[in-house]
Amino acid sequence: MIVGFRALVPTGGLAGWRLLDRTLDSQLARAAASPAIARDVAYMEAHLPETTTAQDLVDDPRLLRIVATAFGLESEVPKKAFLRKVLESDLGDPSSFANRLTDRRYRTMAVALGLSGASGEPSTADPALLKQIGGDYVVTRFESDVGEQNEPLRLALHFRRTIGAIANAASADTSGWFAVMGQPPVREVLQTALGLPDGIGKLDIDRQKALYEAASRKLLGSPSVRALADPAKVDAVITRFVARAGLAEAAPAAGGVALLLGGGSVGAAGIMSILAARAG
Missing domain, CATH: 1.10.3700.10 (AGR C 984p-like)
Incomplete structure (x- = not known):
């Protein structure tokens, strides 16, 4: 503080x-x-x-x-x-x-x-x-x-402030994802936004790069980190990250509500689907 x-x-x-x-x-x-x-x-x-x-x-x-x-x-x-x-x-x-x-x-x-x-x-x-x-x-x-x-908001701020240097580097096309993996706060935002699994860091480094490229192609339309030189795509990543992080934070609360409902027709799964729909 x-x-x-x-x-x-x-x-x-x-x-x-x-x-x-x-x-x-x-x-x-x-x-x-x-x-x-x-x-x-x-x-x-x-x-x-x-x-x-x-x-x-x-x-x-x-x-x-x-x-x-x-x-x-x-x-x-x-x-x-x-x-x-x-x-x-x-x-x-x-x-x-x-x-x-x-x-x-x-x-x-x-x-x-x-x-x-x-x-x-x-x-x-x-x-x-x-x-x-x-x-x-x-x-x-x-x-x-x-x-x-709120830790996700801190990570979002840090990501927007620092991703430009990675995306605009001369070596972005060849080593940009390695730069992402070498900066833990940036890696956490992209890993979450791209929907990559928590255990990805245990994989061979080249396999990690391939997974980042595939996920980036799907979400951003390009396998290169250079796509994040576009502020609109940075905003899209942050929006997706914040929404997903918010869902993760809400999961324990949703489970508690389900218990209060006594296992009725809505349940935790139903609550989570409603939250997901609201987050887009």
Whole structure:
């Protein structure tokens, strides 16, 4: 929870998503102006330019928290030795630690900061990077606050914010689905929206890619992640995800209603079919 600020999320499901979408700009402005976030952004802008090594960053707990949060890695902050190893990885070496991690958010952070020492001066004093980290920190803190109230809505916000970089990448046609699989929040949204099974992650990576391609062709009309460069298709995925996530949340309640009905003619299955029809 953001001290002095609370995201407005009065309901979940499609109704909650539409309200959140409609009020997003004003809510983000309020979040950015909240004292706790404003102080953190100012601290980052003052101290990140002084950071020239990975050790410098992990030695400053507050700065590390702010930067890691901006890259969606706030939960990893206690793993200082791990993060230092990520940041010091030679990103030009395919076998380096950061390049071997499945979750690509680590590599994204390492690339942005340039603290490995293998590629010249770090980027930590770059005004464009400071602006990016500050903005992403505000958005990520806001999304986290939304998630404390409704996790599917947080995932939907994150998906819409990040899928464009994957879909528009030069390598989208060949490795786009691998990029999706390497970002857990994005993967969860697409896995749910495309109707893929929970156990898909246990399959061979190429088999996973084939299943994503087949499901994407069916829903989006194209097997390529590049289809999600179209905002209308992104909205279609989010609508489907939020509706399905809402049904999953409603399932226990539907079972309880069926018990109250005493196993009558409606029953849990009937209630779920009604909910599904309403969700489209």
